[in-house]
Amino acid sequence: MADSAAPGDAGQASVEVLAGIPALLLAGLIALQLLAVGYSAALAGGAVEAGAMAVAGGEPAKPAVRSALPGWARERVETEVDDGRVTVTVRPPALLGPLAGGLAIGDSAWVRPAS
Numbered sequence: 001m002a003d004s005a006a007p008g009d010a011g012q013a014s015v016e017v018l019a020g021i022p023a024l025l026l027a028g029l030i031a032l033q034l035l036a037v038g039y040s041a042a043l044a045g046g047a048v049e050a051g052a053m054a055v056a057g058g059e060p061a062k063p064a065v066r067s068a069l070p071g072w073a074r075e076r077v078e079t080e081v082d083d084g085r086v087t088v089t090v091r092p093p094a095l096l097g098p099l100a101g102g103l104a105i106g107d108s109a110w111v112r113p114a115s
Contacts, residue, residue, distance in 0.1 A: 029095055032095075033092075033094065033095055033099075033103075036092040036093050036094070037092050037103055037105060039092070040073070040090045040091070040092035040103075040105045041090075041105045041107070043068075043069055043070070043073055043090055044088050044089070044090045044105050044106060044107040045107050046068050047065045047068040047069050047077065047079075047088045047090070047107075048065070048086055048087070048088040048107040048108060048109045049068075049109060050064045050065055050067070050068035051064050051065040051068075051079060051081070051086040051088060051109070052086045052109040052110070052111040053111075055081065055084060055086055055111050055113050055114070056111045056112065056113070056114060057114055058113070058114030060081075061079060061081045061086050062079045062081075065077060065079045065086075065088055066079075069090070072093070073090055076090055076091040076092070076093075077089065077090050077091075083113075084110050084111050084112055084113045085108055085109070085110045086108060086109050086110075086111070087106060087107070087108040088106065088107055088108070089104050089105065089106040090104065090105050090106075091103065091104045091105075092104075092105065
């Protein structure tokens with residue numbers, strides 16, 4: 001004898017799939033945001049190294065930092081230089097605009113300035 005669905009259970013699987021789709025989309029968006037933050041951290045590390053090398057060579061750090069970043073990140077970077085310490089902060093792209101400021105990634109390096 002074959003199992004049959006109880007009355008009222010027809011379409012239950014469709015309802016469960018429809019209910020799960022928003023959760024799956026949210027998990028995917030969170031994963032993409034975390035990837036953007038991780039990539040921004042890697043970019044900040046490379047940019048601060050470029051800025052520190054420029055300071056060590058007697059050049060300004062800001063142009064070196066900007067040239068070490070891809071185009072989209074050049075508008076999202078802040079660079080500070082203070083007595084040989086170079087600090088770079090990159091704001092990753094965010095799905096929600098106000099969230100971008102809270103996700104800012106920073107890195108710093110110290111180098112002896114050229115004399």
